[in-house]
Amino acid sequence: MSIAVCPGSFDPVTYGHLDIIQRGAKVFDKVIISILINRNKTNPVFTVEERIELLKEATKDIPNVEVDTFNGLLIDYMHTKGANAIIKGLRAVSDFEYEMQMASINRLLDNKIETFFMMTNNQFSFLSSSIVKEVGKYGADVSSLVPPNVEKALREKFEEPR
Amino acid sequence: MSIAVCPGSFDPVTYGHLDIIQRGAKVFDKVIISILINRNKTNPVFTVEERIELLKEATKDIPNVEVDTFNGLLIDYMHTKGANAIIKGLRAVSDFEYEMQMASINRLLDNKIETFFMMTNNQFSFLSSSIVKEVGKYGADVSSLVPPNVEKALREKFEEPR
């Protein structure tokens, strides 16, 4: 059984992520979307629990997808899940170089785990969680960028007094 | 059953190609290495028949690998083979942009076929069939770049009067 992990922050999940997840789920027996937690450097908009809920709702129609979290080394996490592949979307040259570096170090740590890069749909090639938060913060329409439940959550989040 | 096609010229196959093929064969049920023929622009060193033989010999220990040829559109070829994935090695930024363009056009032609990019081993990140031919032509030692049967074939090819 081929199990792939799709790691990320997903703060929040976008149509770009969902495109990769859906397409990966057609080839791999199981895709585990795994939220990296415990990175102290960022100031997330959504809590890990909120991100899990948003991902579960957004992927509820894909039967072989599971939502999970991890911390520490991705490779160690994969061992606990019996996963043998990593899937990542590629958008731009800057993505490419960073992801190649990550794939190299993961290959060094465990030579049997393989990273598969998938091309993000051109329509979403500019899209990132950061962009969504940046424009959502000012009330711009993000319905073409994120699924309805995320759109709603963003609106509520940015309406809250801060 | 997941069937992946690994297309290319393979003139000749290198350790960089073999790295991708071996790793792809661990995840996909079957990997078809398919030599693109009928491109009139290049002046190949090896004939298609020679390239098939070199590939077959070099991959004879990987049970789920098959060597084939195609011409015309890759997508049309994949339909005839029942393949649903394309695997490609990525080395550098210039590769990346060209391959993203190819993946886009293939996705446009058939939305159900997915391209998976795999990172070429760092050790081979500079390696290409052209480089092998360029240095092989002058008698340089290419035993760290290509499998033994290809090394032998290159030596014979460049010793032939031309």
Place this chain on the structure above:
Amino acid sequence: MSIAVCPGSFDPVTYGHLDIIQRGAKVFDKVIISILINRNKTNPVFTVEERIELLKEATKDIPNVEVDTFNGLLIDYMHTKGANAIIKGLRAVSDFEYEMQMASINRLLDNKIETFFMMTNNQFSFLSSSIVKEVGKYGADVSSLVPPNVEKALREKFEEPR
């Protein structure tokens, strides 16, 4: 009056080109689409006359667009037309570097002429005349890539005995 030249081979014009032309025509008083002729390196699919016709038909609803040809230095041509700006679409990093080199040399030759780069619509970021010809040659559907008159012309061209 601001007159912009949009130079290229246009063999044939695609929706990517038309996107740039339409958007440029909203900002500049006049946009001259100018086909570079007399480059002996390529083997065009369409003659210059055919390309002019295809461009004229495809842009007939944009009043401030003109179709023309040039050879020699772009800067010399611009002087004869009283044009003061060049517009070019940018798709990828490889485009970027080549176009920056061209813009530098043009600035050196005439410091008063400015090159404006416009971003090709994401939807067409993989699109080029070469790709259209490559897939059109094998009978693939190109109706989402080129306007109807070009689609028809391509079909006729590739049905001709060669």
Place this chain on the structure above:
Amino acid sequence: MSIAVCPGSFDPVTYGHLDIIQRGAKVFDKVIISILINRNKTNPVFTVEERIELLKEATKDIPNVEVDTFNGLLIDYMHTKGANAIIKGLRAVSDFEYEMQMASINRLLDNKIETFFMMTNNQFSFLSSSIVKEVGKYGADVSSLVPPNVEKALREKFEEPR
């Protein structure tokens, strides 16, 4: 009337910025240099008021240039000014990718607003406000990088006890 906005931090304005502004001002009827305020992540060397003064002095000989500030979404700001174009200088590949992403999101938010990229003069292709501050901090001669009023302001700023 074509009104272009040239957005940025301008902390402080350099000869690279001025090159783009002067050249843009030859093609557009009006160029509004607009300082993005209210970004809490950076620790500016010059206050917004100081940056306005430096820009006004440095552009006082270009009649169709105006200096302003904005916060929030650039697109919203442009609507209040009746502007229909954004002009940005491009230096390197990393600039290119970020700016393409910004141009994509702006196009999504308002399809009628166009971003025009201009090539920074080769002479200034390495130049940024950060570099100027970095070397100015140690008393290096920056007279070839910034206009005289900015050079003077930097010297005063870095002589102040901190």
Place this chain on the structure above:
Amino acid sequence: MSIAVCPGSFDPVTYGHLDIIQRGAKVFDKVIISILINRNKTNPVFTVEERIELLKEATKDIPNVEVDTFNGLLIDYMHTKGANAIIKGLRAVSDFEYEMQMASINRLLDNKIETFFMMTNNQFSFLSSSIVKEVGKYGADVSSLVPPNVEKALREKFEEPR
């Protein structure tokens, strides 16, 4: 006498750095490895004193290498050492653009000092001090990435209560 400076943070030194240093030391009469101190933005794992010790131990077999520190402008530091060349390793496109910018500004500040870029061994093209710290933190084996004394120091550092 040709004296080259190899500047960096070296927090900690890796086999990638050592590859560049060893190769540079074959061409230049003397190579000064110089640790940039006093940058307040980072939170280093090793103190400057620890980094000096790790570098001295790791390079003790290369006779014409010296370990030092500097702050302020690299160019000013080089004058005090009588150095006329800078050596830097290049790994990826993102390195390249940043380093070209640095080399430009250094050339502007002192036209007689030259920057020489050397290609990092492919085997280490993904390697950085950050990656080493990231994986070392979780107890991964870094013996193929850093020399034995650094490996030991990392283990001790990450075992300390924090």
Place this chain on the structure above:
Amino acid sequence: MSIAVCPGSFDPVTYGHLDIIQRGAKVFDKVIISILINRNKTNPVFTVEERIELLKEATKDIPNVEVDTFNGLLIDYMHTKGANAIIKGLRAVSDFEYEMQMASINRLLDNKIETFFMMTNNQFSFLSSSIVKEVGKYGADVSSLVPPNVEKALREKFEEPR
């Protein structure tokens, strides 16, 4: 004694090449400018003999520079000259990737030979022999791009009936 080879086509030598050669000659004991001959793919404007003459004249004031030719593998040539370093100018990302590939293969062929990349002066970052020929062909002023003897030779070459 450190002997560096600066390989290339030099058809013709430009101010970009001369900048690299002059700067390399300050650090290395001897710089051998070596013209690659026998490549059948290009249609040169100047014969090898003409290129040698143009280079000799253009570098006559740099005492430690020698002009030569080579064919076959650069590494083999370097052995015959006792050279231990290669110097190359870097302009753009596309240069970078190609040159890194070449440096990798050369390191593989002889681990004791090192490639040093130098940054082309920003002023010449767009400059290539091809550009010079392209604009020179149409009579444009190239006096800021090539030394006077090359300018004269280009004018004579393009005035000849062809």
